[in-house]
Amino acid sequence: MEVSDSVLDHLRQVIALPDLTGTRYELESEIGRGGMGVVYAARDRELDRRVALKVLEVPITGEAQLIARLEHPSIVPIFETGTLADGRSFYAMKLMSGARLDRYAADTHTLSERLRVLRSVGEALAYAHSQGVIHRDLKPQNVMVGEFGEVYVMDWGVDAVAGTAGFRAPESTMDRLSDVYALGALLKFLVSASDSPAVAAIAEKAMSTDRRQRYDSVSAFLADIDRFEQGLAVEAWSEPIWHRLRRFASRNAVLLWLVAAYTLVKFLLFFLRKF
Amino acid sequence: MDADTAIGGPDGRFPSTHVSLIEAAASGLSEAAMDKVIALYWKPVYRFIRIKFQKSNEDAKDLTQGFFASALQRDFFPRFDPTKASFRTYIRMAVERYAANQHGAENRQKRGGGVEFETVEDQEIATESPELEFDREWRRQLFFLALDDLRAHCEQTGKRAQFSIFEDYDLSDRDRLSYSDLAVKYGIPESTVNNHLAWARRTLRAFITERLRGTTSGARELHEEMRRLWK
Incomplete structure (x- = not known):
């Protein structure tokens, strides 16, 4: 069986795609690729919503399962973890929109x-x-x-x-x-x-x-x-002394302005009384 | 440059390295495990030697054969340290050292016997990166072996229809038939074409994983190699 370059490329492409047989998800497109795995946009058929699917070559165990339970406003919520028909692991997460840092x-x-x-x-x-x-x-x-x-x-x-x-x-x-x-x-x-x-x-x-x-x-x-x-x-x-003074002035600007205004008024009153 | 060897090609058989089971076991690997390594690496090693050292088909075959025989007789495989490099890199570097030594010895013998000129073809080949060619050939060989496994599995388990559809669609080098055309051709619903293709791809992936498992040091290297395979 001869494997030409074009067939090899095609096979690599189709086999790399996650096999979603038996899951509630439909693949849409690849949205990111990193050291840990590949992230795809997918549709959750049951809840009719878009999700992000992260597909990993490594099994999800131990600490990764702990990660799935983290609940914090700045941690992307994980809806589901599991194993695909092709043996790979996946996370289904909230699909984020915005800009990377x-x-x-x-x-x-x-x-x-x-x-x-x-x-x-x-x-x-x-x-x-x-x-x-x-x-x-x-x-x-x-x-x-x-x-x-x-x-x-x-x-x-x-x-x-x-x-x-x-x-x-x-x-x-x-x-x-x-x-x-x-x-x-x-x-x-x-x-x-x-x-x-x-x-x-x-x-x-x-x-x-x-x-x-x-x-x-x-x-x-x-x-x-x-x-x-x-x-x-x-x-x-x-910090150097000049920086400390500047920071002091910045923190106490109102007080310093009041002291300056008070001094100025006293100064003016002094001269007005004199003349 | 003369044509490549047909070994490792269609219906090809990898040559025996003439090393007994006892010798293979002495190097820490069973014969079956050794066969897996040789099946996957014979062709990449051969291609690497041909391009890197500009050897003829026969010379490259001899050097490849010599490399594996020497690797089996020495403690080459037990000395592999997965913390330093992948097995694939370890083999490539070892081949490079082995072939460079042989090449050097050959040139020393020829010294004084006249100047050797590179042919135009050889110069063209030399512009390719032997390392990239080694990796490409390794990938091709891995798929080739896994496809053979898939075909044998389909024949043994009565899934010839699945393999035929997979062959018509995924192994086609020309314009692919659509799923609906395949459904008409095989007289089955389009969804069945879809399921058959998904099954064949999944099973091929499993065979690829198995082949890699037999030639990597453990889960970490296996996953790294799998990840690199799709890049």
């Missing part, structure tokens, strides 16, 4: 808007960690920003995944601190050092090669972001 970040957004997105990602991570789940592959391509500004973290890690260069912590065994590292890399991706040296320092601390120098949790990382947004000194940066 790498595309979203290419548009102009204020610093506080970028930090809002980062905070949502961090809150989803902190929640997942509290449930014993580690993401393992956090990167801009795995974060979606919806049309109403909602943020979703996708592609929660399974065993076969070990991060993406630039966002992957240097250690070989992934744990919560590896996610802290990736969150720092995400912050660095979203905010340039010229935007704010304090934020850049937060990212650098989270991305320390020495794990002991990193924030010990995502919550500690977010607390430093909070301090920055409230105009307080951040843990990650010992």
